[in-house]
Amino acid sequence: MESTRITLTGHARGEVQLFSNEVKAGKMDIAMTNSRLTVFHTEVDPEFEGQGFAKLLLAQLVSYAREKQLKIVALCPYVNMQFRRHPMQYEDIWEKDWHQ
Template identity: 55%
Template sequence: METFEVVLNETGRGELRLLSDAVQAGKMDIFIRNGVLTVYHTEVDPIHEGKGFAKLLLEELVRKARAEILLIKPLCPYVHAQFKKYPEAYADVWLKTEK
């Protein structure tokens, strides 16, 4: 069974962890400050590749952002690619930055 936990330090940096049968199978490196949830990196343990765990992490990240009324700044290439591919699905939580 897959579960999630968020572990943050006192500055708001940390991880969204995906646990499979109580063992960490993947994570997203995150930072939360001033209503913005920045995601830097998504990683899934190689033994769990191909199981859709990156997508599960993304779904939980978005669920958390919606529940806590946060905007997501997708610096992670995977998350950014998913946001660009499905912009309508993430429009309410996507913090687009000007370049």
């Protein structure tokens, strides 16, 4: 059984974590500042690849952003690619014009 959770550590950094049968199968590295949620990296353990786990992580990230009314800065190549492939699906939470 798969489950996801958001874990924030000090300084508003944290992870979206995915567990499969209580084993950590993947994660997204994130940080929150003001009304922005920046996602840096998505990683799925090799033994769990090909099972759609990156999409489960993305779904949790998007759900959290919508619930907290945050905009997502997609620095992660995977998230950026998904946002570009499906812009209408993520239009409400995608911070497209963000610049460092």
